[in-house]
Amino acid sequence: MPDNVNPDAMRLDVLAIAAHPDDVEITCGGTLIKLAQMGRAVGVLDLTAGEMGTLGDENDRWQEASDAAKAMGLAWRGQLGLPDSAIQNDQTSRLKLARMIRDTMPELVILPHWEQRHPDHVACSQLGYDACFLAGLKKLDIEGDPHRPRKIIYASYFRNTDSSFLVDISDQFDAKCDAVRAYKSQFGNVVTAKQIFQPGIDIYELMQHRAAVLGQMANVRYAEAFTIKEPILIDDPQNMPVRSV
Numbered sequence: 001m002p003d004n005v006n007p008d009a010m011r012l013d014v015l016a017i018a019a020h021p022d023d024v025e026i027t028c029g030g031t032l033i034k035l036a037q038m039g040r041a042v043g044v045l046d047l048t049a050g051e052m053g054t055l056g057d058e059n060d061r062w063q064e065a066s067d068a069a070k071a072m073g074l075a076w077r078g079q080l081g082l083p084d085s086a087i088q089n090d091q092t093s094r095l096k097l098a099r100m101i102r103d104t105m106p107e108l109v110i111l112p113h114w115e116q117r118h119p120d121h122v123a124c125s126q127l128g129y130d131a132c133f134l135a136g137l138k139k140l141d142i143e144g145d146p147h148r149p150r151k152i153i154y155a156s157y158f159r160n161t162d163s164s165f166l167v168d169i170s171d172q173f174d175a176k177c178d179a180v181r182a183y184k185s186q187f188g189n190v191v192t193a194k195q196i197f198q199p200g201i202d203i204y205e206l207m208q209h210r211a212a213v214l215g216q217m218a219n220v221r222y223a224e225a226f227t228i229k230e231p232i233l234i235d236d237p238q239n240m241p242v243r244s245v
């Protein structure tokens with residue numbers, strides 16, 4: 001792992017946790033940018049360095065992740081050092097992640113949706129939930145003050161079709177693409193970009209299409225989708241956004 005990985009953890013409002021560098025940019029980058037623009041302290045924790053990727057080494061990928069962090073206006077980015085393509089939701093990993101949650105004390109945690117093609121993403125989803133729970137246990141045998149995030153939302157990928165709510169990212173979509181472009185080793189040119197994500201698929205076209213389809217459902221240009229496991233409580237149903245007819 002490069003030396004400059006993991007700057008000292010800082011107190012955050014929002015922490016997005018994902019398996020690999022570039023995951024959050026693709027799934028919820030627009031929302032992270034929007035939250036940062038609102039003045040929130042937004043951070044990202046990549047569980048692995050993405051070292052099993054075909055292109056680029058660990059140093060490249062950390063530099064790219066740092067550049068993407070700048071493009072998104074993040075306050076902090078770190079890596080947990082779990083093994084790429086071998087993330088396990090075991091107690092060692094849970095405690096390691098719970099320690100980071102205590103150190104950063106986020107109120108909102110964003111995890112990947114649990115229906116995924118990559119096993120690391122599936123493991124990250126449950127591992128993240130379990131660590132959020134454990135981090136609040138006073139008697140847990142790790143350092144730091146107990147802290148449990150108030151809200152967990154799951155960022156939609158391409159596989160799941162259900163979602164609980166959409167975030168309008170029309171004004172953030174270009175910056176989201178810039179953040180993905182920071183991963184030069186992965187998405188730097190058309191040929192490799194079409195190999196790395198899913199063979200033959202241009203990641204920018206896919207993101208644009210997906211965000212536009214989601215946006216159309218809410219009558220905005222571009223949106224990102226999230227799922228939550230608990231209901232949404234509404235004060236004033238008469239003024240809920242998005243027209244029914």
Ligand SMILES: [Zn+2]
Pocket residue numbers: 019020023118121
């Ligand atoms: Zn990934």
